[in-house]
Amino acid sequence: MNQPLRQFLRISGSATIDGVTIFTDLDLTLKPRSWTCLLGASGVGKSTVLRLFAGLAEGVCFTGDLRVPDRVAMMAQQDLLMPWLSVLDNVLLGARLRGARPDTDLAHDRLVQVGLAGHADKRPSALSGGQRQRVALARTLMEDRAVVLLDEPFSALDAMTRAHMQDLTAKLLRGRTVLLVTHDPNEAARLGETIAIMTPTGLIDITAPTTPIPRDLHAADVLRTQATLFDHLRRPA
Incomplete structure (x- = not known):
């Protein structure tokens, strides 16, 4: 990781699209070198926050x-995969767009890690939705960035594959500043070092477990935090 890390990534304010209010009075600061998980109802503006951070x-x-x-x-x-490129070339796309030398060996390693070692030469049309999502994840994990923004990266995966990809991503992104948007309370409880629920008028901070991530699916602190998140999310807006 060669890029310097700005100490504070912050968004504080309001956003509209075509005159329609998306959120107001939002105040979110990402803790450096840790995972922040952001939950909330559909349409509340979580993806807009990621897009703003990404420019x-x-x-x-x-x-x-x-x-x-x-x-x-x-x-x-x-997944935003290029349909005319192979799986391997999609994983290498970032380097090629930057004019950098593609690291084919690392790309193959990432495909092995996401369980797609035998699919490198296939086109995206030959893959299932979950497989395509894992290709997109492998492509993201190829990037050497201090800040990583993830918008529901495991949503198309079955439960066991999702848990495995959560573990892998937490391992490979250790030491990075990560903002994860998710609808899954268990996912946030497993991965969040800071957890917040986004509402149209601000954030509700949720106390995260203090144990290292990725946490065990059945750990008592994970289940407690999951239940707390469910209770907040099911309340009327």
Whole structure:
């Protein structure tokens, strides 16, 4: 990891799209070199926050204070794979777009780690939705960035594969500043070192377990935090 890490990544303010309010009075500071998990109802603006941090929020009118990193790695909700490229070439896409020398050996290692070693030469159309999501994850994990933004990166995976990918991602992104948007309370309880629920008028901070991540699925502190998150999320807005 060669890029310097800004000490504070912060968003504080309000956002609209085409005159429609997305969120107001949001105040979120990411703790450096740790995982922040952001939950909330669909449409509350979680993905907009990621896009603002990534500098990809075209069409969003933001008013307030926004402190963003120089460069980030981001995995969007859609896999955004290039249909004319092989799986391997999709994983290597970032380096090629930057004009850097692609690290084919590392790309193969990432495909092994996400369970797609035998799919390197296939086109995305030959893969299932979950497999495509794992290719997108492998591509994100190829990027050497101090800040990583993940927008529901495991949503298309079955339960066992999801747990495995959570473990792998936590291991490979140790020491990075990670913002994970998720709808899964168990995922947030396993991976969050800071956990917040986003509402139209601000954040609800949730006390995260203090044990190291990734935490055991059945650990008592994980289950307690999961239950707390469920209780908050099921309340009427």
